[in-house]
Structures are given as structure tokens and as C-alpha cells.
């Protein structure tokens with residue numbers, strides 16, 4: 001086909017790539033990155049808005065960012081790079097208003113031990129990210145003889161006082177989103193999916209699965225408004241779960257309760273008892289390559305503390321890492337949007353040690369899979385954080401040229417061998 005930008009005949013799809021010259025893959029890559037980042041921001045903005053919180057600057061940016069991807073608007077890669085990093089800044093703003101909305105509505109999280117066992121009785125399993133949906137369901141199931149269990153990104157709900165006060169918030173079932181087909185098939189009760197990362201269901205549990213809010217699957221009942229009666233009726237019609245012991249998962253950390261330990265942490269660093277901090281987590285991608293994160297965490301020396309968040313935590317949260325002077329060695333900060341807490345903790349430590357985040361003994365080893373992870377990575381780059389390792393695979397939408405810019409500017413790296421990477425970090 002003839003390309004009116006190149007003024008020559010181009011092969012393949014050429015300029016059909018949403019108006020971007022098929023020959024300039026770096027601009028196409030930056031546009032894709034921006035679009036994925038904007039989708040992540042939209043997800044957090046959606047949850048915040050449900051709780052009554054908005055930020056006009058974030059909303060205005062969404063228009064600017066989407067407009068910039070229109071046909072023949074902008075072909076300047078440098079301007080686009082700035083816009084991509086501005087998406088990171090806007091993502092911090094939206095994570096901040098979401099955190100504020102969550103804590104104002106549900107209280108400041110407190111560390112909590114969560115059972116992976118079951119309590120005798122009817123049951124509903126809730127997956128996804130929407131804490132407001134979980135709250136409404138807990139209200140509507142109270143006193144009905146139904147126990148509610150969390151799955152995947154709902155685990156951190158157990159830390160919020162206004163959610164954990166419900167005695168029938170009984171525990172957590174299963175783990176990461178990509179194992180849900182097996183875990184949902186094994187769960188005998190009703191299942192409610194509140195957001196993305198819900199998979200097309202198997203027939204074995206399709207009639208027990210419900211969606212609400214933004215989530216939807218053809219042939220699966222979608223809850224209108226927040227009236228969960230169909231889920232409740234279904235749960236009551238299904239067999240009761242048996243009483244069964246399980247293990248314990250610890251969640252409920254947040255920058256407010258971690259920074260309450262700031263003096264202790266700083267003393268432990270000064271005394272040489274804590275040598276390094278790691279952030280290991282993110283959106284977990286299916287497949288064996290993700291075992292890197294488990295192997296990496298297992299190899300982390302005992303004088304280091306690991307912060308984790310999002311569903312990447314399920315690669316490591318069954319391991320007992322112990323503690324250092326009462327400071328847990330594994331600190332689960334919650335959902336992916338709680339990357340805001342990680343940023344707050346890193347900034348406070350940097351202030352305390354009179355340095356910047358890059359001057360801290362802190363390394364980030366992040367798994368990425370979907371759009372929110374892209375938005376979070378852009379936030380970290382916007383803050384100028386260097387030396388981040390990402391994996392398990394390179395993002396397919398980042399061209400070689402753009403990756404080179406990110407390597408040169410931010411020392412962004414791909415994960416390699418866990419022990420070699422750890423050695424390179426700790427020296």
C-alpha cells in the first residue's frame with residue numbers, strides 16, 4: 001500500500017496502524033504504552049469514583065492522552081515519551097485518591113492473619129479488586145448463614161477494619177487469578193467476580209458464577225446495581241462447606257502502619273540488622289517463568305526485608321520469612337493500587353536517610369502482565385527510579401528503540417537468573 005506519511009509503498013499493514021506510520025515502530029510503541037497506561041489509570045479512577053473520589057487533573061489528562069493517539073496528531077517521539085511519563089504521574093494521583101477513598105470508607109488497614117481453611121456453612125467466594133462490592137455483599141449476607149471468602153486481589157480486604165468486622169468474612173480461598181479455573185471448580189459455593197482478571201468459566205461452575213460492575217461474561221448472570229440477592233439465593237441452594245483447617249496468610253500492611261515502625265526500621269538499618277529492601281510483586285503472569293520471583297525471594301538473605309503487593313504476592317506469600325527485631329521480613333502492602341503505599345514508604349525512608357529513592361538500599365523486581373502494571377511501571381519511571389527489573393517477559397508493545405531509551409535513561413532491566421540478579425544487586 002502507499003503510505004502518505006512515508007510517501008512510498010510500505011509492506012504489510014503500513015499506515016493502517018491507527019494512523020501511525022508503519023515504519024516508525026517507536027512512535028507506535030509509545031502510543032501503545034500510553035494507551036495501556038491510560039487503561040490502568042481508568043481502572044483505578046473507576047474504583048475511586050465509585051467511592052465518590054475524583055481528580056479533575058487526571059480526568060483532563062485522560063482526554064489529552066487519548067486525543068494524542070489519534071491519526072496524524074503527533075509524530076514527535078520526545079513529546080510522546082513525556083506524555084508516557086506524565087501518565088505515570090497521573091497514575092500516582094489516582095492511586096492516592098483511591099487509597100484515601102478506601103481508608104476513609106473502610107479504615108486504615110491493620111496487619112491480619114487470614115485462614116486458608118473453611119468454616120462449616122454456605123459460602124460465597126469474591127474475586128477481583130472492588131472492595132465496595134465486597135462491603136455491600138457482606139452487608140447483604142449478614143445473619144444469613146453464609147460465609148464469605150476472598151480470592152486473589154480481595155485478600156487485602158481482611159486488613160480493613162470496616163470489612164474485617166464482619167464475622168462471616170471467613171478466610172481466603174485459592175490464590176492468583178490464572179489458577180481460577182481449577183480453584184473455582186473446586187469451590188462448592190457461589191462465586192462473584194467484581195473486576196478484570198476473570199477468565200471464561202468452565203461449564204462445571206458457570207451456573208455458580210456471577211459478575212458485577214465492570215466485569216461481564218456471556219452466559220453468566222450479571223448483578224444489576226448492587227443487589228446481590230441472586231448470588232445469595234444461589235449460595236443457599238448449594239452444598240455447605242465443611243469445617244476445615246488451613247494455613248495462615250498475613251496481609252493488611254499499608255504505609256501508615258509500616259511508617260509507624262519507621263523508627264524501629266531506621267534503627268535496624270543503622271545497626272546493620274537490615275541491609276537491603278526489595279519490592280517483589282506486581283501483576284503475576286501465568287507460566288513457569290514466574291517461578292523466578294519465588295526463587296529470587298527464597299534466595300534473599302535473612303538480613304533483608306521484602307515488600308510485596310498485587311497478585312504477584314502469591315508466588316511468595318506461603319513462605320515463612322520470619323522477622324527482624326519484630327519487623328516482618330515479608331510485608332504485604334495489598335492490591336496493585338497499593339503501589340502507592342510502597343512509594344510512600346520509599347519516599348519516607350529516603351527522607352529519613354537524607355537521600356533519594358535511588359540512594360536507598362532498595363531494589364524493585366516486578367512482574368507485569370496487564371494494563372495496571374504498565375501504569376505502575378510508568379509511575380516508578382516518572383519518579384526517576386532506576387535499576388528496576390521487570391519480567392517474566394519483555395512487554396511485547398515496547399519496541400527495541402523504546403526499550404533502549406528506557407535502559408539508557410532508567411537502567412531498566414529484564415529479569416535473568418534469580419541468583420545472578422541477586423548477586424548483581426547485593427554485590
Ligand code: SF4
Nearest residue numbers: 197283284310311336
Ligand atoms: S494484580 Fe494485575 S494481574 Fe493480578 S489480578 Fe490485579 S490486575 Fe489482574
